[in-house]
Amino acid sequence: MRLIKLLTLSTALAVVTTPALAVDKDLAAARGQRSLHGLETYFAQGEGGTNLTSAARYGTWGVDLDGMDTSVAPGDSFFRYANGKALDALEIPADKTSYGAAYKLIDLAEARSQAIIEGLAARSDLTGDDAKIAAMYRSMMDTQTVEARDAAPLAPLLASVRGIKTRSEMAAWMGRSSGTFGSSFFSAYVAADEKNPKINIVNMGQSGLGLPDRDYYLKDNFADKKAKYEIYVADMLRLIGYPNATQAAKDIVAMETKIAEVSWTRIERRDSTKMYNPFTRAELAAYAPGFDWAAYFKAAQLDKASKVVVGENTAFPKIAQVFAETPLETLKAWETFRVIDQAAPYLSARFVRTAWTFRSKELGGSQQQRPRWKRAISAVEGSLGEALGRTYVAQYFPPESKAKMQALVDDLLSAMKVRIDNLAWMSPTTKAKAQEKLSKFVVKIGYPDKWRDYSGLTIDAGDLYGNQERTSAFDWAFQVSKVDQPVDKLEWGLTPQTVNAYYSPTQNEIVFPAAILQPPFFDPEADPAVNYGGIGSVIGHEISHGFDDQGRNYDGDGVLTDWWTAEDSDKFTVQATKLGAQYDAYEPVAGHKVQGALTMGENLADLAGLLIALDAYRISLDGKDAPVLDGFTGDQRAFLAAAQVWRSKRREATMIQLLAVDPHSPDEFRAIGPARNIDAWYEAFKVVDGKYYLKPEDRVRIW
Secondary structure, three states, rough: OOOOOOOOOOOOOOOOOHHHHHHHHHHHHHHOEEOOOHHHOOOOOOOOOOOOOOOOOOOOOOOOOOOOOOOOOOOOHHHHHHHHHHHOOOOOOOOOOOOEEEHHHHHHHHHHHHHHHHHHHHOOOOOOHHHHHHHHHHHHHHHHHHHOOHHHHHHHHHHHHOOOOOOHHHHHHHHHHOOOOOOOOOOEEEEEOOOOEEEEEEEEEEOOOOOOOHHHHHHHHHHHHHHHHHHHHHHHOOOOOOOOOOHHHHHHHHHHHHHHHHOOOOOHHHHOOOOOOOOOOOHHHHOOOOOHHHHHHOOOOOOOOOOEEEOOOHHHHHHHHHHHHHHHHHHHHHHHHHHHHHHHHHHHHHHHHHHHHHHHHHHOOOOOOOHHHHHHHHHHHHHHHHHHHHHHHHOOOOOOHHHHHHHHHHHHHHHHHHHHHHHOOHHHHHHHHHHHHOOOOOEEEEEEOOOOOOOOOOOOOOOOOHHHHHHHHHHHHHHOOOOOEEEOOOOOOOOOOOOEEEEEEOOOEEEEHHHHOOOOOOOOOOHHHHHOOHHHHHHHOOOHHOOOOOOHHOOOOOOOOOOOOHHHHHHHHHHHHHHHHHHHHHOEEOEEOOOOOOOOHHHHHHHHHHHHHHHHHHOOOOOOOOEOOOOHHHHHHHHHHHHHHHOOEHHHHHHHHHHOOOOOOOHHHHHHHHOOOOOOHHHHHHOOOOOOOOOHHHHHHHO
């Protein structure tokens, strides 16, 4: 099934189907995209707040002095020093799993979208995309019709699953699920060929798990979640009267456990080179027997694809074997469950409540379901995101913000250029290629130059479930149309109302949607040091993704290739490993540590981003001394702004889930981890000791 983006207001590729399905497909689809927040906001998924109209600047010049806790030494916790009093006062709203600085911007984007959508929904004279936005919102708000229909909308799909008589028919059904509710043991998506990024090809990844990660099936500290998942599977099957639901659920979880056992870990999946394994369709069928690949590709409308690039190649034959050895009735029970699980948000209250209780409350720690109107805004965002974004930009993104942001990006690119030139450990040969890559960076700010065409999508105000099915089919047809076709370089991976940013290695581009260009990240009227520390570190973060442990494997044209000398690569790896060991020691929840290898790319980017931002700020001073504001130097203000961007709290269940699946470190350590490796931070705050003090020789020095 397509990614149903119920609320992209949170961050890149935020989706609401089932968490595990979302995670599997997101990781596959996001291989070509390194984002600022990434998966973390799936768990924040669009949780709104007060009805804001504009973002408020911290203090008078951009730093919240009252929110600091100066009783905490910076060396003991720079996160608490910069945010302590504010964190003590911060409460996570009942319908949220996380809250803080970035989430307040999500609230703002949601409130603005609400104003647009409800304004349209109140009218009866609309045509085109505006009429579709209004109809989608009304369909989600029409609870009377949704309740009256109850499970009836599912009947055709469930009958189709019941009618499967052979494994070949099941493989075909899995192929069709790309464009409707349902799932597969293998996920297919269309993206640029990493060896020839001018052309789109079919990519495939492992799938089939209903929990967020393989660890949930295999590690003892997730045993309780696995047990409750089995109960949840049975509960969902009972909602449609499935026979012997308890045994069916037991069989489903046992089967998924076998898939988990042979699946690659998230750390293994971070290696772009190992994840590039081209096959013809015939070669894949021979390589992974036991699954009818011809039936799958034909049903998915991918049977004309010139080639398929497989990610976790060694897992494919083993997963195909699980498919071949699993009784057909178990496969049908599993597919039935996946249909119900994914469709639940668009069905009657008993489905919604059951899904929310496990997916959001049990796994994510949410205390209260989001109000219906917020979920309705999410539904619009998921189906018609760019149509909504076009109006959003017209109302809320002034041209001067784009111009000032462009100037900041130029400053950061210049700072990165200087930093590459001054690297003592990098050879002249690699430096020249790094500078060539940097010179080819594409910058996208605010909104796309070409908007998506939704004219082929039918939205009916009285048919919520049908709207989601039609949107799924519409989106999948859009993906299929790209196969073996040139990459559209004007296309965006985020909507303008998304609070996030990303770097695409195959397109060598950095993208900053309009919604993130607000305080505390960016304020045209704030002190320059604050903007460099806030949005500047974000810009630097995205720039440096082109040179992190994976981004460095792509050249300036986006081609997956090794352009580093072996000696330079070894030196880089030594420092990266050193950084990973630091993060391995962080333990936000007892018994659950940060995975330095999983979060490596984002940790490298956080460190480099802050360094580049600080350089750019100093360059902007043009040799002049930075003013002192309220007793704080320019460097101090930049560091504080960077730390206050990450001000947030998370529920423990959410934190545990993110530690297992998210390639980003917890926000606390995004404030602490980079700063403690930067000499200028020690100088700015006179840090000579403390819990997070590092001796100069122990500090990581890469960019």
